[in-house]
Amino acid sequence: MFGIPKVLKTDNGPPWTSTEMKSFARYMGLHHRKITPYWPCANGTAERFMRVLGKTVRTAVIEQKSWKQEVHKMLRNYRATPHSTTGYPPATLLFQRDMKTRLPELTLEQPEVNKEAKQNDKKAKMEMKKYTDRKRRAKENSIDIGDTVLVSQRKQNKLTPPYDPKPHRVIGKKNTMITAETAGG
Incomplete structure (x- = not known):
């Protein structure tokens, strides 16, 4: 309805x-980015929204x-409520x-909305990143392309090693996302 997303x-x-999804993404010209497996925090926005959606249905x-x-009512209200990071x-x-709702409206200056919202969003996300990095004691990694690494694996039984x-x-590195291969794939 609103065009093809970039990512x-x-x-x-x-x-x-x-x-089929790979060929569809290639055909549509969009970049398909998959999050880290078994790490729901990587898709926190969607996970949090699904919690709100589930609560709405249960209620x-x-x-x-x-x-x-x-x-539909929840989505209408969500779309009309100013976001905590962008302020819009x-x-x-x-x-x-502005979207018309049953709540009283405030008129915003439209030309500056996107610029200010992007600045607010960037600032809020940087603060969240700093907080999360500090809480998880995150450190810069020194892994480079060509390095040999061990990869964590899912626990299948009590004898399964963590790696x-x-x-x-x-074989690839983009920001914090690292791609590795072994003889099996």
Whole structure:
């Protein structure tokens, strides 16, 4: 409805890792970015929104209301509410005008909205990154392309080691995302 996105960020679920999805992304000219497997924090925005959506549906069922109507109402209110990082409602940023709701309206200066919202968003995200890095004791990595590394693996039973015993070779690095390969793939 609003055009092709530049980047599509998804988890590593089967619908997103298929060859059909790869060819669709190539055909549409969009960059498909998959988050780190088994790391929901990498897709925190979507995870948090799904929590709100689930709560809306459960509340509607408990109150014996139409869950579909309640979801539409929640989405309408969400789109009209100023975002904590940008300071502007998502609908205002998308359509360059205020969205009419049943709540009283404030008129914003439209030409400066995007510029100021982007600055607010960038500042808020940098603060969140600093906080999270400090909380998780994050450190810069010194891994380079060509290095041999061990990759963490999913625990299958009590005897599964935390890392895959087969060494991997780093073949790509973009910011904090590192791509490694082994003889098996």
